[in-house]
Amino acid sequence: MATAVTARLRTAAKRHEVLAATDAAGSLAAADTVKELITHLDAEGIKYIAPLIKSGTIGNNLLRIKLSAVQLSEALVRKPEELYAKILDISAPFTIRRRGAEIKIIAGDLHLTRSSSRRYAMPTLGLAR
Known part of the structure; x- marks a missing residue:
């Protein structure tokens, strides 16, 4: 679960898909903030990630995680409505x-x-x- 969350956040930062609408400087700043968050997530693992998770389901070989907009925005020092909606939905293979x-x-x-x-x-x- 921790790997799926950090991988999604890492991809979002690389693609500048952290904020819904922003200028280039804001997008770079948000990506840098996500990279700092990922450092904490990698160090702390599931203990740090658990509060960010709103819900999760296990389906046919698929783990779906929904992040909390409020918790993630607090971690990124942003408003929930500023977040790019797709950053909150995570799908990962599950065995x-x-x-x-x-x-x-x-x-x-x-x-x-x-x-x-x-x-x-x-x-x-x-x-x-």
């Missing part, structure tokens, strides 16, 4: 790793596993068939 009788869903660096003490340890969501 489920199967191991024996269970399915293991891995979302970036977040894994939820059940330990013997019946508490959830750090990040793999195991699902029985």
Whole structure:
């Protein structure tokens, strides 16, 4: 998930698709701000990205993520209405790793596993068939 979000933001910055309408200087400034945000996202991973996510769905080999305009605009120090609408929608390939009788869903660096003490340890969501 973290990889999909950073990849989309990186592509948007390269294509100057961060803001809906702006001049060349504003577009360059917004791209630089996105690059700074990506640096934080790469360092912090899912912990930093989670607040930016409004919703997500898992479909047929596809992960769809909708970013929050309010949260992303705050991170970019912009108004939500200034953002290019397509920057908020992310689609990425998604695979489920199967191991024996269970399915293991891995979302970036977040894994939820059940330990013997019946508490959830750090990040793999195991699902029985």
